[in-house]
Amino acid sequence: AQSVTQLGSHVSVSEGALVLLRCNYSSSVPPYLFWYVQYPNQGLQLLLKYTSAATLVKGINGFEAEFKKSETSFHLTKPSAHMSDAAEYFCAVSEGGGSNYKLTFGKGTLLTVNP
C-alpha cells in the first residue's frame, strides 16, 4: 500500500528565502509522485510530477522536486520565495498500474511567506 508523510504541517519563510517542503513516500511499485498546490479559495492544481524519467523535475512558478529512491523522498524546493507562493502544498503518490487516478495524499503543508 502507498503512503505519504509530509514533515511539517506549517512552514514559514521570508520573502526571497529558500523554500523546502519535505515529503517521504512508501510504495510497493515504482511510483508516480506529485506535488499539488491549493491557493486560497481555489481547487488543488498540479505543480509538478515525477514519472520515472529525470529525477529532477521542474514545475510551474519556479518550483522543482528531486526524486531520491534511496531516501524514498520527493522534497519540493524553490530558491526564492515570493508572497504569491503562500498556499497549502500536498505531496501525493499514485497507485500505479492502470490506476494512477488513485492518489494517496499527505496531510499537506501550509506555506506562509513573510514580507
Added chain:
Amino acid sequence: NAGVMQNPRHLVRRRGQEARLRCSPMKGHSHVYWYRQLPEEGLKFMVYLQKENIIDESGMPKERFSAEFPKEGPSILRIQQVVRGDSAAYFCASSPPGQVNTGELFFGEGSRLTVL
C-alpha cells in the same frame, strides 16, 4: 474556462439526515473522481465515474454512500443517514479523455460537510 465546480461549499446536517454534494467537471472532461479529506488526514480516493458508469468504487464506504454521474447534469455524491464521522471535506476532480492514467487531476475547491 470554468474549473471544476462544487456545491454547496459548506453543508451542515444533523445526524440521520441525507447529504448531497454536486460536482460539475471542467468543460470537455468526461471522467470524475471523488476524494475525501477527514480531519487531520490527507485526501483519500473514493470513486471514479464516467457518464452513467461507476468505473472504480474501491474507496467508497460499503454502506450509506453512493455516487452517480448521469448523462445530463452534475455528478452527485450522496450520503444517507449521516453520522458525525462523515464530517469532512469532499473534493471532486475531473480529467479529460485519454488522460485517466496520468494522475493529473483538476480539483474543485471542495465541499465541507459538518454533521451535528
